[in-house]
Amino acid sequence: xxxxxxxxxxxxxxxxxxxxxxxxxxxxxxxxxxxxxxxxxxxxxxxxxxxxxxxxxxxxxxxxxxxxxxxxxxxxxxxxxxxxxxxxxxxxxxxxxxxxxxxxxxxxxxxxxxxxxxxxxxxxxxxxxxxxxxxxxxxxxxxxxxxxxxxxxxxxxxxxxxxxxxxxxxxxxxxxxxxxxxxxxxxxxxxxxxxxxxxxxxxxxxxxxxxxxxxxxxxxxxxxxxxxxxxxxxxxxxxxxxxxxxxxxxxxxxxxxxxxxxxxxxxxxxxxxxxxxxxxxxxxxxxxxxxxxxxxxxxxxxxxxxxxxxxxxxxxxxxxxxxxxxxxxxxxxxxxxxxxxxxxxxxxxxxxxxxxxxxxxxxxxxxxx
Amino acid sequence: xxxxxxxxxxxxxxxxxxxxxxxxxxxxxxxxxxxxxxxxxxxxxxxxxxxxxxxxxxxxxxxxxxxxxxxxxxxxxxxxxxxxxxxxxxxxxxxxxxxxxxxxxxxxxxxxxxxxxxxxxxxxxxxxxxxxxxxxxxxxxxxxxxxxxxxxxxxxxxxxxxxxxxxxxxxxxxxxxxxxxxxxxxxxxxxxxxxxx
Numbered sequence: 001x002x003x004x005x006x007x008x009x010x011x012x013x014x015x016x017x018x019x020x021x022x023x024x025x026x027x028x029x030x031x032x033x034x035x036x037x038x039x040x041x042x043x044x045x046x047x048x049x050x051x052x053x054x055x056x057x058x059x060x061x062x063x064x065x066x067x068x069x070x071x072x073x074x075x076x077x078x079x080x081x082x083x084x085x086x087x088x089x090x091x092x093x094x095x096x097x098x099x100x101x102x103x104x105x106x107x108x109x110x111x112x113x114x115x116x117x118x119x120x121x122x123x124x125x126x127x128x129x130x131x132x133x134x135x136x137x138x139x140x141x142x143x144x145x146x147x148x149x150x151x152x153x154x155x156x157x158x159x160x161x162x163x164x165x166x167x168x169x170x171x172x173x174x175x176x177x178x179x180x181x182x183x184x185x186x187x188x189x190x191x192x193x194x195x196x197x198x199x200x201x202x203x204x205x206x207x208x209x210x211x212x213x214x215x216x217x218x219x220x221x222x223x224x225x226x227x228x229x230x231x232x233x234x235x236x237x238x239x240x241x242x243x244x245x246x247x248x249x250x251x252x253x254x255x256x257x258x259x260x261x262x263x264x265x266x267x268x269x270x271x272x273x274x275x276x277x278x279x280x281x282x283x284x285x286x287x288x289x290x291x292x293x294x295x296x297x298x299x300x301x302x303x304x305x306x307x308x309x310x311x312x313x314x315x316x317x318x319x320x321x322x323x324x325x326x327x328x329x330x331x332x333x334x335x336x337x338x339x340x341x342x343x344x345x346x347x348x349x350x351x352x353x354x355x356x357x358x359x360x361x362x363x364x365x366x367x368x369x
Numbered sequence: 370x371x372x373x374x375x376x377x378x379x380x381x382x383x384x385x386x387x388x389x390x391x392x393x394x395x396x397x398x399x400x401x402x403x404x405x406x407x408x409x410x411x412x413x414x415x416x417x418x419x420x421x422x423x424x425x426x427x428x429x430x431x432x433x434x435x436x437x438x439x440x441x442x443x444x445x446x447x448x449x450x451x452x453x454x455x456x457x458x459x460x461x462x463x464x465x466x467x468x469x470x471x472x473x474x475x476x477x478x479x480x481x482x483x484x485x486x487x488x489x490x491x492x493x494x495x496x497x498x499x500x501x502x503x504x505x506x507x508x509x510x511x512x513x514x515x516x517x518x519x520x521x522x523x524x525x526x527x528x529x530x531x532x533x534x535x536x537x538x539x540x541x542x543x544x545x546x547x548x549x550x551x552x553x554x555x556x557x558x559x560x561x562x563x564x565x566x
Contacts, residue, residue, distance in 0.1 A: 118552070157553045158553030158554050158556075158557055161552075161553065161554045162554065165515055168514075168515040169515045169519070171482060172479075172480060172481050172482055172515060172516070172519070173481070174481075175481035175482045176481035176486075178481075179481055179484070179486070184484075185481065185486045186486070186487075188487055188523075189479055189486060189487050189519070189523050191522075191523075191526060192479065192519045192520070192522040192523035192526065193479075193481075193519050195519075195522050196515060196518050196519040196522065199518075200515070
């Protein structure tokens with residue numbers, strides 16, 4: 001799929017304007033804070049309605065703006081579609097860390113028609129690599145689960161709904177446990193919720209295990225192919241099976257086993273990768289993982305997603321990066337930023353467009369053959 | 370500045386499901402434009418349902434006679450009982466004209482998040498009804514979501530000692546549609562529930 005152009009309104013510091021892209025490679029250059037990464041984020045937002053930088057959607061609103069709007073023309077299988085995401089009512093400044101604000105209105109449209117989130121997310125696929133984000137290695141278990149979930153969803157369209165069903169059943173059961181603990185409900189209906197939870201957990205465990213397995217294999221192959229010195233890194237998925245812990249759970253007022261406690265671990269010779277690997281090595285591992293995910297996506301779909309590379313820096317092995325990029329399917333449209341132009345040379349061997357940013361605006365666009 | 374009586378009507382209308390501020394204003398101005406008799410008829414109809422409609426003591430359906438028309442219809446098969454979450458679900462099933470049994474309306478579905486437990490939807494009443502009548506099969510037609518599924522399972526458990534056949538509506542593909550438009554969860558449910566031909 002190819003993003004022909006994108007238009008943003010009130011999106012961070014970007015000026016309200018349309019930006020046209022090269023079908024293959026787009027290099028975004030400019031000093032820090034000029035809007036390069038914001039444009040990448042806008043592309044990501046257009047595809048996912050989320051940000052790859054923050055879970056606080058409020059920060060996407062330009063200061064003082066009450067709505068954000070991003071639209072773009074996406075070409076896929078010879079059809080051009082207009083996609084748009086509009087958000088209204090920004091959360092108040094200084095609002096607590098809530099992920100979403102109640103009453104926040106989101107309007108998703110394809111070709112001017114309102115569509116559901118599920119239908120919208122199926123329209124456009126994007127993969128983002130950001131050197132600044134190493135949560136997969138260093139972050140909390142929850143972040144690693146989310147990493148696995150995003151991957152599972154990218155190859156299994158039913159996964160998001162299955163996951164949502166499990167989370168719903170989990171919340172209901174937790175509410176019931178709290179009610180039982182406070183003697184507001186009897187335990188009579190707990191069996192029914194246990195069963196619902198079990199049925200909802202099974203497809204989540206299955207999808208996660210299958211994806212973790214495939215990803216581990218693809219990752220090992222890529223690392224081996226490039227002869228990277230950390231070949232012994234292993235990814236372990238440890239599902240947390242549902243267990244009967246009723247009495248403890250009533251006391252704790254929450255469900256103590258199940259997919260919400262699954263673990264994903266990166267281990268090098270028996271030790272957590274985050275403790276053993278240097279920052280640069282971790283960035284390379286994340287990069288390899290990203291390419292492994294791309295590979296799995298490509299096996300599942302006939303199409304290549306957009307690929308965003310944010311903030312390429314010297315800690316990445318540029319030779320390997322270049323090599324990885326040349327092995328991407330030709331149709332993969334690439335968007336890359338770096339504050340240091342030298343790093344971008346690794347990407348500019350083929351036809352590309354260079355977009356120069358100043359003050360949130362593209363001030364120059366030049367094509368190279 | 371909207372005149373207070375008008376603002377009051379708009380405010381009351383926004384309390385209706387699916388009616389936002391703009392729709393409420395449009396409805397209010399429409400009512401204002403129409404002849405007084407129409408407004409009186411509307412007001413009377415609203416008061417009428419409140420004073421004349423109540424729940425059937427047998428099945429919980431909304432009715433103006435006791436027992437309701439469905440429960441007292443001698444042509445309906447009392448050995449078949451269909452359990453639904455809300456009274457308006459009956460209409461949907463009745464439109465098919467395929468179901469000739471009787472109904473039982475729960476007063477919602479189990480939802481601990483909303484503080485709704487078995488006693489709030491009167492499952493005990495349903496069990497009593499099955500116990501004291503000649504029901505052979507209970508068809509559970511709660512919604513195919515998390516809450517509806519848990520409710521169905523809870524009811525099935527409660528009915529188990531009564532040795533009555535308990536069934537659940539099938540999940541499957543919408544008839545008349547193309548396969549390619551089926552959502553993935555429906556599709557996998559339909560695969561799961563496939564049958565020999």
